[in-house]
Amino acid sequence: MASFLVEGGNKLNGSITPQGAKNEALQVICATLLTSGDVTIGNIPEISDVQKLIEILRGLGVQVINERKGTCRFNASSVDIDYLKSPGFAEQAASLRGSIMIIGPLLARFGKAVIPQPGGDKIGRRRVDTHFTGLQKLGAKFEFDAENQWFTVLAPQLKGAYMLLDEASVTGTANILMAAVLAEGKTTIFNAACEPYIQQLCKMLNSMGAKISGVGSNLLTIEGVATLSGCSHEILPDMIEVGSFIGLAAMTASEITIQNASLGHLGIIPDSFRRLGINVEQQGNNLVVKETENYEIETYIDGSIMTIADAPWPGLTPDLLSVLLVVATQAKGSVLIHQKMFESRLFFVDKLIDMGAQIILCDPHRATVIGLNRQHQLRATKMTSPDIRAGIALLIAAMSAKGVSTIDNIEQIDRGYDSIDKRLSKLGAHISRI
CATH class of the missing domain: 3.65.10.10 (Enolpyruvate transferase domain)
Structure with missing residues (x-):
């Protein structure tokens, strides 16, 4: 069984191309x-x-x-x-x-x-x-x-x-x-x-x-x-990878260009991150995630807490809710993440809570995230990847955390992300596969 050693707190910079879907x-x-x-x-x-x-x-x-x-x-x-x-x-x-x-x-x-x-x-x-x-x-x-x-x-x-x-x-x-x-x-x-x-x-x-x-x-x-x-x-570029890279740039306060993102097939994915306050710009067929130290979650018109939920296309894909949840941990404001499809997909939040995130797991399908607004950096820890999407979310959290984290069972991440450690290392990430 392989693991990642991740030294967090490093800003990234450069361009990355998503793999095939x-x-x-x-x-x-x-x-x-x-x-x-x-x-x-x-x-x-x-x-x-x-x-x-x-x-x-x-x-x-x-x-x-x-x-x-x-x-x-x-x-x-x-x-x-x-x-x-x-x-x-x-x-x-x-x-x-x-x-x-x-x-x-x-x-x-x-x-x-x-x-x-x-x-x-x-x-x-x-x-x-x-x-x-x-x-x-x-x-x-x-x-x-x-x-x-x-x-x-x-x-x-x-x-x-x-x-x-x-x-x-x-x-x-x-x-x-x-x-x-x-x-x-x-x-x-x-x-x-x-x-x-x-x-x-x-x-x-x-x-x-x-x-x-x-x-x-x-x-x-x-x-x-x-x-x-x-x-x-x-095969089209993988929209889940595109969303993962947007979340990675946001959490590490980095500027990253996602090349050949096939914008016409992303649906509401970019807008879902914008609702969390992330600055995502379109440049031709590329997406540029601007360096943002602080970002604020939108509220509804009446001031109530925003809900982000998965839905059949053209709604938001459930595969990105784990990433959106992690991004919200360092935002200003609160958001309710509602995972309707799978009753065990939010159980990875206990690892984020160990890292210092403020999350209330309401039930198997819903979690409320109270953003830290970067006033407290997540702490490094040892964790295990339970599935593909939670795995990439934990990797993103580790890359923003203070110290060196260990992520076990990374075979789950490898099931969905091609050579993710090598590709992110080219952007300046400090990831070792052991």
Whole structure:
């Protein structure tokens, strides 16, 4: 198990480019299973979750050729479905939640799929009902072996259907969408997720010959086709990394330029930081976070405390609430952070309280932050990263703290952030990996 030693209190300066979007990468890589043609994907982030998924595809017989850094060519003309029954696949899939998105493509193309209960972050209850309910609407039948935690899904022929999803699940929408493109007839998905990740997946599938309309809305219509062909696709910059870098600059009172941030796909992320008083400027396709020693949280018109909450797109992504919470600890004023989706994601605040932050954990979903206005610098401490997003939030806190902090279990951070220690060190951060 690796750890970070972080010497806090150092200002950063310079430019940084966000990696390719992790969540999009997991979806579009799964989509390569839908065709026997070559699919070339660029701007793939070199992070452990993506590498695990690529290894799963290799095990299935998909040919993966690294053409250059960040670009791979996939060919799924010789898929071995029997690999799904192997102990190796069970171990790989159980450690990666994104592996559940191979079900839709395999079901559409081969009529069957088997997968263990998916793993991933331990951030609370993360049900997969939306995936299977949607696939059932298309004609699939599934069984769940509760004793061994295995799902088996069968569908000799998928048929289009109307469905109203019980929640706007991003991975659930992606899985159903990938199954529907090869289903017979018309499929209508209402209350579909419409995050940029889904928009990009639709763009890629349409370039492969799919017929998807309503892209960017919560009502998707798919006209099933017989086959799909190969294509080339470029992954967007990771909006979660962009938000993380904004938070990092704010907490360390640094000026950082985030290059090629794809501003049109960030939604309300920059404005959410501006509500905390952060000076974020747009310069072309770059974001510049200005050095700000003191920043003040907005209040509502009547003077009541601001609430920042996650919501389905175009609302605020839940993946950035941990970062926003950390940024608020050094602001002037108070804010209520409301994490609606996951009931364990705010439990990392006990580490921040140990560092001197003033936070009241109201319940598993809500935390009130009373900003210190930089009158008291956070203290260095020893902590453990519980998940990807809490991990980066704790790293940001450590970089603003006085003294040397230790962060254990940084494999969680590596799952979502490519070589984050080396990239931040180029900006002037003092981080050692041990």
